Amino acid sequence: MLTMYSTNWCGYCHRLKSQLDRESIGYEVVDIERDPAAAQYVMSVNGGNQTVPTVRFPDGSAMTNPSIIEVKDRLAALSG
Numbered sequence: 315m316l317t318m319y320s321t322n323w324c325g326y327c328h329r330l331k332s333q334l335d336r337e338s339i340g341y342e343v344v345d346i347e348r349d350p351a352a353a354q355y356v357m358s359v360n361g362g363n364q365t366v367p368t369v370r371f372p373d374g375s376a377m378t379n380p381s382i383i384e385v386k387d388r389l390a391a392l393s394g
Contacts, residue, residue, distance in 0.1 A: 317344060324367065
């Protein structure tokens, strides 16, 4: 399952969530403003920045602000 690191006010996060829902792709949302460990993880993969959405894939890889096409392509590559 995907993990999406997000904030409540992030428009890009809301858009990606609705696209994932539309594509029936399961995901867990972690609010980096409520979870300091999640904020640390996001900063570790984004050069010290708290950039959201950051998506972590089942293999541990991450993408920052990916399009739904990029997410689908990465999931296909992982399952292929």
